[in-house]
Amino acid sequence: MILLHNISDSCGADRKKFSAIGKAMIVYGIISILLHGLVLSVPVLAGTETGEFCPTCPDWNDMDGWRAKKAAYDQEQQNAELQGQQTSLKIQNADPVPDKNANKTVQSNYSPARTGKFAEVLVPPRDVSPGDVVLDISPSATKYVEGAVNVNYEGFIGEGGQLKPISEITKLLGDAGISHNDSLVIAGECLPCGGGPSPAIFTYWLLKYLGHENVRVLDGSIDDWAAAGLNTSNVSAKRPKTEYVPELEPELLATYDFVVNGGAQIVDARPARDFGIGAIPGAVNIPYENVVDKERIKPEEDLQKVFMGLEKDRPVVVYTNVGIEASLVWFALNLSGYDARLYTWRDWLENQPKFNFELTDVEAKPNPVRSGSTTTLTASFQEKQTAT
Incomplete structure (x- = not known):
C-alpha cells in the first residue's frame, strides 16, 4: 500500500512537470505564429486589402521599390485623366445622334404655315387672347380649354339631318352665355x-350664316392646346344666360332653286364611292378628305391644286348628305376667295319630282324562260289616288 502510494505521487509530480512544459511550448508556438503573420503582412500594408498598390501606404521594408511603384502609378493616373478629357471633347464635337421620337413630336404638333385669310381665321392656341370666348362644340369631351363653354353641335341639327329652326339655335347659344357681339374661337x-375638324368648321359656317362677325377656329386640338403649355379643365365653364340676336346671311346657304337655275358650279364633297352611286347632274367630285391633312385644313398653296378646276368668277355650291363634311370644302373655298355656298344631298332628293304612280302588276312571257332565251316583262301602273 505504501509502495503504491509512492508511485502514485511520483506520477502526479511528473504530470505537473509535463503540464508546465506543454503550456510553455503552446505559448511559444502562438507567439511564433503571430510574429510570422506580422512579417508576412508588412508587404500587404503597402497596398489595398485586395493586394493592389496603395499610393498612400508606404512599404517601410522597401521604400525604394514603393517609390518606384508610386511614380508609375501617378503616371498611369495622369494618362487616364488625359484620355478621359480627349474622349469628352470628341463627344462634344460629334454630330448629334438623331432622336427617333423627334418626328413623332413634330407630327403630333403639326401646324402648317398660314397666310392671308387663313391666318386671320385659323388661330393657333397661343394666339387665343383672354378676351376671346372659346366655344367647344364637342358632344362628349373629357377635357376642355380652361374657361371654354360647351354647346354640343348636334343640338343644331334636327331629325333627318335638317338644320333646326333659327329660333332654337339662337336659344341654345344664348342659354350658353353666347351673344352676337362676342369674340368667338370655335374648338x-x-x-x-x-x-x-368638321364639327368645329360646320359651327363656324353656322355662326357666319347667323351673321356673327368676330368668329375664328382653333387651329389644332385640345392636345395641341395642352402641348403649348396652356391650361385645360375636366369641365366646361358656365356663363350667365343672354340673348343671341342673329343677322342672317342667307347667301351662305344654297336653295334648290339656286342649284338648278343659278348657274353655279356644283361640288359633291362626299367620298368617291357615294358620288359614283348618284349625284346632282353636272357635279364634280372633290371629297372633303382632299382639303384636310392630319386633321387640319391644308395650307393655301395645297388647296390651290385641289381647286384648280374651279372658276373664281362663278359661285360654287358644295354638298354632302347633311352638309357637315361639306363645310370643310366650303371653308377652304371661302378662304381661298371663292363665292361658296353650302347645300345638302338630302334637300336635293326631297325636291325631286314625285312619281305619282304605283305598281299594280308585273308579267313575264315566257315564264319560266330557257337559258339563253329572252323574256318580255310587262309592268302595269296606276295613278295614285289623292285623299279627299
Missing part, C-alpha cells in the same frame, strides 16, 4: 365620330 371635335 372641339366629335371623337365618337372619328375626330377631325
Whole structure:
C-alpha cells in the first residue's frame, strides 16, 4: 500500500512537470505564429486589402521599390485623366445622334404655315387672347380649354339631318352665355365620330350664316392646346344666360332653286364611292378628305391644286348628305376667295319630282324562260289616288 502510494505521487509530480512544459511550448508556438503573420503582412500594408498598390501606404521594408511603384502609378493616373478629357471633347464635337421620337413630336404638333385669310381665321392656341370666348362644340369631351363653354353641335341639327329652326339655335347659344357681339374661337371635335375638324368648321359656317362677325377656329386640338403649355379643365365653364340676336346671311346657304337655275358650279364633297352611286347632274367630285391633312385644313398653296378646276368668277355650291363634311370644302373655298355656298344631298332628293304612280302588276312571257332565251316583262301602273 505504501509502495503504491509512492508511485502514485511520483506520477502526479511528473504530470505537473509535463503540464508546465506543454503550456510553455503552446505559448511559444502562438507567439511564433503571430510574429510570422506580422512579417508576412508588412508587404500587404503597402497596398489595398485586395493586394493592389496603395499610393498612400508606404512599404517601410522597401521604400525604394514603393517609390518606384508610386511614380508609375501617378503616371498611369495622369494618362487616364488625359484620355478621359480627349474622349469628352470628341463627344462634344460629334454630330448629334438623331432622336427617333423627334418626328413623332413634330407630327403630333403639326401646324402648317398660314397666310392671308387663313391666318386671320385659323388661330393657333397661343394666339387665343383672354378676351376671346372659346366655344367647344364637342358632344362628349373629357377635357376642355380652361374657361371654354360647351354647346354640343348636334343640338343644331334636327331629325333627318335638317338644320333646326333659327329660333332654337339662337336659344341654345344664348342659354350658353353666347351673344352676337362676342369674340368667338370655335374648338372641339366629335371623337365618337372619328375626330377631325368638321364639327368645329360646320359651327363656324353656322355662326357666319347667323351673321356673327368676330368668329375664328382653333387651329389644332385640345392636345395641341395642352402641348403649348396652356391650361385645360375636366369641365366646361358656365356663363350667365343672354340673348343671341342673329343677322342672317342667307347667301351662305344654297336653295334648290339656286342649284338648278343659278348657274353655279356644283361640288359633291362626299367620298368617291357615294358620288359614283348618284349625284346632282353636272357635279364634280372633290371629297372633303382632299382639303384636310392630319386633321387640319391644308395650307393655301395645297388647296390651290385641289381647286384648280374651279372658276373664281362663278359661285360654287358644295354638298354632302347633311352638309357637315361639306363645310370643310366650303371653308377652304371661302378662304381661298371663292363665292361658296353650302347645300345638302338630302334637300336635293326631297325636291325631286314625285312619281305619282304605283305598281299594280308585273308579267313575264315566257315564264319560266330557257337559258339563253329572252323574256318580255310587262309592268302595269296606276295613278295614285289623292285623299279627299
